[in-house]
Amino acid sequence: xxxxxxxxxxxxxxxxxxxxxxxxxxxxxxxxxxxxxxxxxxxxxxxxxxxxxxxxxxxxxxxxxxxxxxxxxxxxxxxxxxxxxxxxxxxxxxxxxxxxxxxxxxxxxxxxxxxxxxxxxxxxxxxxxxxxxxxxxxxxxxxxxxxxxxxxxxxxxxxxxxxxxxxxxxxxxxxxxxxxxxxxxxxxxxxxxxxxxxxxxxxxxxxxxxxxxxxxxxxxxxxxxxxxxxxxxxxxxxxxxxxxxxxxxxxxxxxxxxxxxxxxxxxxxxxxxxxxxxxxxxxxxxxxxxxxxxxxxxxxxxxxxxxxxxxxxxxxxxx
Amino acid sequence: xxxxxxxxxxxxxxxxxxxxxxxxxxxxxxxxxxxxxxxxxxxxxxxxxxxxxxxxxxxxxxxxxxxxxxxxxxxxxxxxxxxxxxxxxxxxxxxxxxxxxxxxxxxxxxxxxxxxxxxxxxxxxxxxxxxxxxxxxxxxxxxxxxxxxxxxxxxxxxxxxxxxxxxxxxxxxxxxxxxxxxxxxxxxxxxxxxxxxxxxxxxxxxxxxxxxxxxxxxxxxxxxxxxxxxxxxxxxxxxxxxxxxxxxxxxxxxxxxxxxxxxxxxxxxxxxxxxxxxxxxxxxxxxxxxxxxxxxxxxxxxxxxxxxxxxxxxxxxxxxxxxxxxxxxxxxxxxxxxxxxxxxxxxxxxxxxxxxxxxxxxxx
Numbered sequence: 001x002x003x004x005x006x007x008x009x010x011x012x013x014x015x016x017x018x019x020x021x022x023x024x025x026x027x028x029x030x031x032x033x034x035x036x037x038x039x040x041x042x043x044x045x046x047x048x049x050x051x052x053x054x055x056x057x058x059x060x061x062x063x064x065x066x067x068x069x070x071x072x073x074x075x076x077x078x079x080x081x082x083x084x085x086x087x088x089x090x091x092x093x094x095x096x097x098x099x100x101x102x103x104x105x106x107x108x109x110x111x112x113x114x115x116x117x118x119x120x121x122x123x124x125x126x127x128x129x130x131x132x133x134x135x136x137x138x139x140x141x142x143x144x145x146x147x148x149x150x151x152x153x154x155x156x157x158x159x160x161x162x163x164x165x166x167x168x169x170x171x172x173x174x175x176x177x178x179x180x181x182x183x184x185x186x187x188x189x190x191x192x193x194x195x196x197x198x199x200x201x202x203x204x205x206x207x208x209x210x211x212x213x214x215x216x217x218x219x220x221x222x223x224x225x226x227x228x229x230x231x232x233x234x235x236x237x238x239x240x241x242x243x244x245x246x247x248x249x250x251x252x253x254x255x256x257x258x259x260x261x262x263x264x265x266x267x268x269x270x271x272x273x274x275x276x277x278x279x280x281x282x283x284x285x286x287x288x289x290x291x292x293x294x295x296x297x298x299x300x301x302x303x304x305x306x307x308x309x310x311x312x313x314x315x316x317x318x319x
Numbered sequence: 320x321x322x323x324x325x326x327x328x329x330x331x332x333x334x335x336x337x338x339x340x341x342x343x344x345x346x347x348x349x350x351x352x353x354x355x356x357x358x359x360x361x362x363x364x365x366x367x368x369x370x371x372x373x374x375x376x377x378x379x380x381x382x383x384x385x386x387x388x389x390x391x392x393x394x395x396x397x398x399x400x401x402x403x404x405x406x407x408x409x410x411x412x413x414x415x416x417x418x419x420x421x422x423x424x425x426x427x428x429x430x431x432x433x434x435x436x437x438x439x440x441x442x443x444x445x446x447x448x449x450x451x452x453x454x455x456x457x458x459x460x461x462x463x464x465x466x467x468x469x470x471x472x473x474x475x476x477x478x479x480x481x482x483x484x485x486x487x488x489x490x491x492x493x494x495x496x497x498x499x500x501x502x503x504x505x506x507x508x509x510x511x512x513x514x515x516x517x518x519x520x521x522x523x524x525x526x527x528x529x530x531x532x533x534x535x536x537x538x539x540x541x542x543x544x545x546x547x548x549x550x551x552x553x554x555x556x557x558x559x560x561x562x563x564x565x566x567x568x569x570x571x572x573x574x575x576x577x578x579x580x581x582x583x584x585x586x587x588x589x590x591x592x593x594x595x596x597x598x599x600x601x602x603x604x605x606x607x608x609x610x611x612x613x614x615x616x617x618x619x620x621x622x623x624x625x626x627x628x629x630x631x632x633x634x635x636x637x638x639x640x641x642x643x644x645x646x647x648x649x650x651x652x653x654x655x656x657x658x659x660x661x662x663x664x665x666x667x668x669x670x671x672x673x674x675x676x677x678x679x680x681x682x683x
Contacts, residue, residue, distance in 0.1 A: 146337055149666070151658040153621030155345065157643050158651060162349035165646075250485045254625060257487045258640060273487060277629070281506065285495035292488030300483035 027235075030312035037308020040301035047298055051104030058098035059083035063265050066093035071283045087290050090275060100294055103267040107298075110179060110262070111248040114186040119241045121187065122194030123233070127225045129195070130202025141199060144192045152189050156251070157260045160185045178263045182255060186248055193240055201233035235313035242306035246299040253295050269295045324671055331667050336409075338659045343405050346648050346655075347382050367394075380404050408652070418649035423641050429653040433635065438519040439509065440634035444623050446550060447557035448612070455562045456605070459569020464596060466574065474566055481563025486622050490556045490629040497552060504552040507631035510545055518546020553630040557622050561615055568611060572604040579603075606677045613669025617662045 021029075031037055050057065060083070069079070072089040087096040129140040163181045205211060205228070214224055249269075255261030256270030264271055269291040276287035354372050358364050370390065373379045380387055380401050387401035411418065417429040424432060462474035498506040510517040516535040521542035523531040535542065576582065577600055585595040624636035631637075635654055642650035 146334065146341070149334065149617075149659065149662050150338060150341065151617050151620060151655060151662060153624055154639055154643075154651075154655055154658060155342070157640070158346055158655075161643050162346070165349055246483065253485060254487060254621075258625065258628060260643070270487075273491065276491060281495075281499045284491065284499060288488065288491035288495060292485070292492065295488060296480075296484050299485075300480065303479060303483055 027309075027312045031308050034308035034311060036304040037312075040304030040308070043297060043301040044305065047104060047294070047301075048108060051101055051108055054098070054101035054105055058095075058101045059086070060095035060098040062094065062099045062102040062267055064094060069093040071279065071287070074286065088286055090272070090287065091278060096290060099267045099272060100269070100290055103269050103272055103291070104294065104298075106179060106262060106266060106268045107249055107252060107270070107295075110183055110186070110252050110268075111245050113183050114190055114248045114252075115241050115245045117183070117187045118190035118244070119194050119237060122191035123198045123230055123237060125191065126195040126198030126200075127202055127229050127233075130199045131206065131221060131225055131229060137199075140195075144195050144199075147189070147192050150189075153251075153254065156185055156189060156255060157258065159188065160255060160260050176266070178261070179266065182252060182261050185255075186251055190244065190248065193244065194237060197236050197240055198230070198233050201236060202229045205229055205232055239306055239310045239313060242302060242309055246302035246306070249295060249299055249302070323674070327667050327670065331663050335660055335663050338663070339409070339656050340405060342655045342659065343408065343652060344382060346651055347404065349646075349648075377404055377407060380407070412656070417653045420642075420647055420650055422645040422647045423638070423650060429649050432638065432650060433653055433657070436633060436635045436638045438522075439632060440620075440623055440627070440636060442519065442522075442546075443550060443554055443557065443626065443632060443634055444619055446554040447561075447623075448619065450554060450558040451562040451565060452612070454558070455565035456569050456608075458562075458566040460573055460596065460601065460604075462566070463570045463573030463577065471570075474570065478563040478567035478570075481559055482567075484560070486556060486560055486625045487629060489559055490553070490626055493552055493556050494629070505549050507549075507629070509549050509633060510542070511549075514542070514545060516542050518543050518550070521546070550632075553626045553632055556629075557619070557626045560622060561619065564615075565608070565611065569604065569608065572607060573600060576600045576604040606673065609672050609676070610669045613665045616665045617658070620658055620661070 054062075060078075066079070066089070069076075069085075069089055070091050070093040072085050072093070074086070074088050076085050076088060078085055078095075085095050085097070087100070089095055090099065125140055125144070129137040160181055163185065164178065211224060211228060214228060219227075252261060253268065253270030253273065256268045257274045259271075259274055261270055262268045264275070272291035273288055276284060276291065279287040354369050357372075358369055370379065374389065379389065381403050382405055384403040384406060385401065386398050388398040389396040408418070415430065417433075419425075420427045420429060420432060458474050462468075462471040465471050494506050497503045505511070509519075516532060516538065520532045520535060521539040524535055524539055529536045573596075577596075582595055582600055585599045586592070590599070620636070623634060624639060626632065627634045627636040628640060635657075638650065639654045641647075642654070
C-alpha cells in the first residue's frame with residue numbers, strides 16, 4: 001500500500017493585515033489634522049472641566065455677597081485671609097471668576113440637554129416622515145416649515161415668560177424651574193433643522209438597494225429606521241448638532257440677557273451680562289467683558305469643531 | 320411665472336393664517352389677564368367684578384369656536400355656541416381694529432402704538448442691512464480674488480469670530496468702548512436730551528413737506544444729523560453679525576463662480592480680470608445672496624429686539640419686550656403677526672426675485 005504523502009500544509013506567510021479603517025476612524029484621522037478643530041476641542045474641554053469642577057476650584061461660593069467690595073477691579077485683594085478676586089467682583093461684591101465657573105455649568109448643561117433632545121426628536125420626526133411617506137409626511141414636513149417661519153426669538157420670550165406664570169409648573173419643577181422651562185422652550189424651537197436633514201437623507205437612502213434588501217428579508221419599519229436610516233444620516237446630524245450646540249448657548253444667553261431665561265441667583269453667562277447693564281458706565285467694560293468672553297470663546301471653539309467635523313465627515317461640503 | 324407667483328401668494332396667505340392661529344393659541348393659553356393686578360391691588364374687587372370685566376373684553380369666551388358657558392361670580396348661565404376669540408380677533412384685524420393695549424399704554428389702540436414705533440425699527444434694520452451688505456460684498460470679493468493671501472485669512476477669520484459673538488455682548492462692549500471710553504457716540508436713545516423732535520419726525524416732515532410736524536420746520540437737517548449720530552452705533556452692532564456671515568458667503572460664492580467656464584471664456588476673449596469679475600462673475604455670485612438676505616430678516620428682527628434693548632432705541636422690539644413682561648397680549652399678538660407676515664412675504668419676495676434675476680431658474 002502506497003500511502004499518499006500528504007504534504008504538510010505550508011505555512012502561508014500571510015502579512016499581518018490591518019483591519020481596514022472604519023469610516024469613523026478615517027473621520028477621526030481627518031479631524032486630528034484640522035488644527036483649529038483640535039484647538040477648539042482643547043478649549044471646550046478646558047471650559048467644561050473647569051465648570052464641572054467649579055465647587056473644587058472656584059475661590060468663592062458663587063452667592064457669597066460682600067457689599068463693601070462691589071465692582072472690585074481685576075486682581076483686587078479679597079478680605080483678610082480670603083483669596084484674591086482674580087476677575088473682580090460684581091454689583092453685590094460676588095466673586096466674578098467663581099460665578100463664571102458656576103455659570104458655565106448651567107449654560108453647558110442647558111445647551112447639552114437642548115441639543116440632545118432636539119436632535120433625538122428631530123431625527124425621529126424626520127425619519128418617520130421620510131420612511132412612511134404619504135399624508136403623514138406631508139403633514140409633518142409642512143408643520144416643520146411652519147415652525148421655521150415663526151419669528152423665533154419673540155415667541156421664545158412669550159413662551160418662557162408665560163410658562164413661568166403657571167404656578168403649578170413652578171411647584172412641579174421646584175427650585176430650578178427656570179432651567180427646565182428654558183430647556184423645554186429651546187427644544188420646542190430647536191428640532192426643525194435636524195428633521196429636515198434626516199428627512200432629506202432618508203429620502204435619498206430609501207431607494208437604495210440595501211434598504212430594499214432589508215425589506216425583502218422581512219425587517220420591520222422600526223428596525224429599518226433605527227438600524228439603517230438613522231445611522232446612515234449620522235454624519236450630517238453630528239455636524240448640525242455641533243453647530244446647533246453653539247446656537248443654543250447663544251439663544252439661552254440671549255433669553256437670560258433679556259430677563260426671560262434663567263433667573264438669578266442661579267448664574268448663567270447671559271444673566272450675568274444682564275446684571276452688567278445695571279453697572280455704572282465706567283464699570284460696564286469689566287462687568288460685561290468676562291461673561292461675554294466666555295460665551296464667545298465657547299461658541300467659537302464649538303464652531304471650529306463643527307467646521308472640522310464637516311470637513312472630516314463629509315469632505316464634499318468643504319466651504 | 321405669473322402663475323407661479325399667484326400660487327405662491329395664495330399659499331403664503333394660507334400659511335400666514337395658520338401661523339397667526341398658532342401664535343394666537345400659544346399666547347392665549349396663558350392664564351391671567353389685564354385685571355389680575357387690579358384684584359391684587361384692591362381687596363374690594365370681587366371675582367364677579369373680574370368676570371364682568373373679562374366678559375366685556377370677551378376674555379371668557381373659548382379661544383377656538385366651541386361651547387361657551389357664561390359664568391359671572393357663582394351665577395351660571397345657559398351654554399351656547401360661540402365663534403371663539405381667534406375668529407373674533409381675526410375679523411377685527413381685517414376691520415383695522417387690532418385691539419387696545421391692556422397694561423403698557425392702557426386703552427391705546429395697538430395700531431397706533433405700533434405705527435409710532437415702526438419707523439424707528441425700520442430705520443435701524445434698514446441701515447444695518449445696508450451697512451452689512453455694503454461692507455460684506457466688497458470684502459467677500461476681495462478675499463476671493465486674493466485667495467490664501469493675508470487679507471483673505473483676515474476676512475475669513477473675522478467672519479468666524481463675528482459669527483461667534485452674540486449681539487448683546489458686542490452691543491455692551493461697543494457702548495463701553497466707543498461711548499464711554501472714547502466718547503464718540505451717545506450711549507443710547509434717539510436724540511440729544513433737550514431737543515425737540517427726532518430723526519423719524521424730521522424724515523416724516525420731509526416726506527409731507529412740513530405738514531406732519533409744522534413746529535419742527537427748518538430743523539430737519541439738524542435733527543437727522545443728530546439721529547444718525549444716535550443710530551450709528553446700534554446699526555453697526557446689528558450689522559456686525561450678518562456682515563461676518565455674508566462676507567464668508569460672498570467669498571465662497573465668488574470662488575465657485577470664478578471656476579466656471581464662462582469666466583475662462585470671458586478672459587480668453589480678452590476681457591480684463593476686473594471686468595470679468597464685476598460684469599460676469601459678481602452678478603452670478605450675488606444671486607443666491609438674495610435668498611440669504613431674505614432668510615436673514617427674521618434673525619435681523621430678533622437682533623433688533625436685543626439692540627433696541629441695549630441702546631434704549633424706542634422701536635418695536637422694545638415695545639414687544641415691554642408688552643411681554645407686562646402681559647399685554649394685544650400688543651404682543653399684533654407685533655408677532657406683523658413679524659410673521661414680514662418673514663413669510665420676504666421669503667416669497669426672495670423666491671420671486673431669484674427667478675427674475677436668474678433666467679436658469681424655471682418656475683412651473
